[in-house]
Amino acid sequence: MSDIGALKDKVAVVGVGNTRYGNFPETDDYGLGADAFRNAVADCGIDKNEIDGLLVCRIPYYARMGEILGISPRWTIPLPPHGRMSSMGIIEAVAALNAGLCKYVALIYANIGRSRRVNYGGDESPNIWDPWGYTSPGAAHAMMFQRHMALYGTTTRQLAEVSVAFRRHACLNPDAVMKQPITIDDHENARPIVLPLRLLDYCLINDGAVCMILTTKERARDLKKPPVMISGIGAREAYAEGSLSNFERDFWYPQLQEIAGEVYGMAGVGPSDVDAFMCYDNFAPTVLFSLEGLGFCPKGESGRFVEGGTLQVGGKLPTNTDGGHLSNSYMQGWALNVEAVRQLRGECGERQVPDCEVVQFVAATPCSRSIIYTRG
Amino acid sequence: MTAYDKPLPKIDALTRPFWELARDHKLAVQVCQDCGDRHFPAGPVCPKCLSKDQAWEPVSGRGTLFSWVTYHRAYWNGFAKDLPYDVCLVELDEGPLFVSNLVGGADVAVGDRVEVVFEKITDEITLPKFKPAD
Numbered sequence: 001m002s003d004i005g006a007l008k009d010k011v012a013v014v015g016v017g018n019t020r021y022g023n024f025p026e027t028d029d030y031g032l033g034a035d036a037f038r039n040a041v042a043d044c045g046i047d048k049n050e051i052d053g054l055l056v057c058r059i060p061y062y063a064r065m066g067e068i069l070g071i072s073p074r075w076t077i078p079l080p081p082h083g084r085m086s087s088m089g090i091i092e093a094v095a096a097l098n099a100g101l102c103k104y105v106a107l108i109y110a111n112i113g114r115s116r117r118v119n120y121g122g123d124e125s126p127n128i129w130d131p132w133g134y135t136s137p138g139a140a141h142a143m144m145f146q147r148h149m150a151l152y153g154t155t156t157r158q159l160a161e162v163s164v165a166f167r168r169h170a171c172l173n174p175d176a177v178m179k180q181p182i183t184i185d186d187h188e189n190a191r192p193i194v195l196p197l198r199l200l201d202y203c204l205i206n207d208g209a210v211c212m213i214l215t216t217k218e219r220a221r222d223l224k225k226p227p228v229m230i231s232g233i234g235a236r237e238a239y240a241e242g243s244l245s246n247f248e249r250d251f252w253y254p255q256l257q258e259i260a261g262e263v264y265g266m267a268g269v270g271p272s273d274v275d276a277f278m279c280y281d282n283f284a285p286t287v288l289f290s291l292e293g294l295g296f297c298p299k300g301e302s303g304r305f306v307e308g309g310t311l312q313v314g315g316k317l318p319t320n321t322d323g324g325h326l327s328n329s330y331m332q333g334w335a336l337n338v339e340a341v342r343q344l345r346g347e348c349g350e351r352q353v354p355d356c357e358v359v360q361f362v363a364a365t366p367c368s369r370s371i372i373y374t375r376g
Numbered sequence: 377m378t379a380y381d382k383p384l385p386k387i388d389a390l391t392r393p394f395w396e397l398a399r400d401h402k403l404a405v406q407v408c409q410d411c412g413d414r415h416f417p418a419g420p421v422c423p424k425c426l427s428k429d430q431a432w433e434p435v436s437g438r439g440t441l442f443s444w445v446t447y448h449r450a451y452w453n454g455f456a457k458d459l460p461y462d463v464c465l466v467e468l469d470e471g472p473l474f475v476s477n478l479v480g481g482a483d484v485a486v487g488d489r490v491e492v493v494f495e496k497i498t499d500e501i502t503l504p505k506f507k508p509a510d
Contacts, residue, residue, distance in 0.1 A: 122452050131383050135451045135452075139463065147442065150485065196445070243417050
């Protein structure tokens with residue numbers, strides 16, 4: 001197959017599940033992964049022994065996960081614990097299902113970073129730039145945002161709109177970790193971490209797990225809930241400044257522009273058709289860069305675009321309606337893909353986007369990906 | 377004098393020439409002897425043409441401030457006493473991006489001209505840092 005467009009609407013998400021989110025030292029990655037898997041299996045009503053594909057991310061050992069769940073699939077992929085892996089994994093599962101390598105794939109992600117005191121910097125992630133004190137993914141985003149401010153006049157008060165919108169959504173999401181509303185001034189006065197970024201620009205660090213179950217369009221019809229179709233995918237890496245990790249000198253704009261052409265072309269929709277937007281938000285500036293790269297607003301104008309509640313439910317482009325990584329849960333993209341499915345099913349309660357038909361996920365990272373989901 | 381307690385570079389066959397030149401107050405990048413591509417950090421092959429014939433050559437030490445940040449959190453205890461400290465990203469005139477520290481404490485802006493200075497931290501290691509250009 002030479003044309004990825006042929007993958008349009010071939011594979012559906014049929015089951016989703018998540019654990020509680022928080023601090024759970026009494027369990028581990030496998031325990032949380034098993035809970036999420038149980039919930040996803042119950043969500044779609046599948047016999048778990050039918051699952052013959054297993055993709056795990058941030059799980060120490062795939063075979064132990066399979067042993068715990070009592071499944072012996074014929075297709076397995078383990079992925080490293082990087083946030084960029086969620087949509088990469090989903091796209092790999094789409095390709096495997098379409099190729100007939102397996103019939104039902106369970107994708108399981110677990111994170112125990114809160115209870116195990118993960119720092120995301122320093123000696124945990126040695127880098128050539130350590131002698132100068134340059135470390136942590138947040139610093140790369142701070143570096144990019146500083147430049148964005150200088151080039152385009154973007155302000156931290158505009159950046160605050162991202163955090164404020166996602167916190168409001170978290171307050172509407174029973175699963176979310178953060179429950180206190182915040183204001184733009186709260187964002188401006190938050191503890192500085194790596195300026196120009198402050199605490200409320202940073203993702204949470206919490207424990208939890210997520211599971212998605214995917215199958216082909218034909219098989220999806222026999223399961224409990226209406227399938228959610230994967231209608232568009234787009235992908236582009238940016239490795240030119242790999243050692244700076246989480247950095248792209250032009251805000252991932254070139255890669256996202258390529259992705260926009262692919263994902264919208266394949267799905268047959270454009271940015272104005274997107275009813276809800278799920279945007280990888282390891283740090284608040286990523287959201288601004290994503291909006292520009294995909295063409296929701298012109299380059300350099302994301303600050304003005306988000307002013308006045310654009311990203312809030314009820315606004316022009318409801319974004320990260322579960323609260324995202326900033327306020328719901330640090331599930332490294334996986335929970336946002338689950339939220340996309342729930343929005344299209346109409347399961348989101350107070351945060352439901354009315355008449356939701358098209359939901360787009362994007363992760364602007366050194367491995368940028370976008371997925372467009374539609375109702376089956 | 378207390379022992380130096382910040383992270384030190386890992387020196388191996390690939391990076392040793394860079395640190396030897398830095399000790400002599402020369403900032404160097406790797407230059408492909410086949411196609412002339414200049415790159416940093418060092419690699420075993422040229423990222424443009426895959427040639428293994430790579431050499432270190434001093435650069436002008438001048439560049440433009442691409443961006444900078446200010447750390448208010450110490451990820452290593454050795455940096456705690458420096459908080460808040462600046463980390464800059466310099467686009468060298470010869471092309472590569474280089475992470476370093478700003479010294480001099482002056483107000484800076486993206487696009488400012490900067491030049492390298494050298495700070496000896498141990499007998500073996502001298503760190504290239506940057507200050508606003510004269």
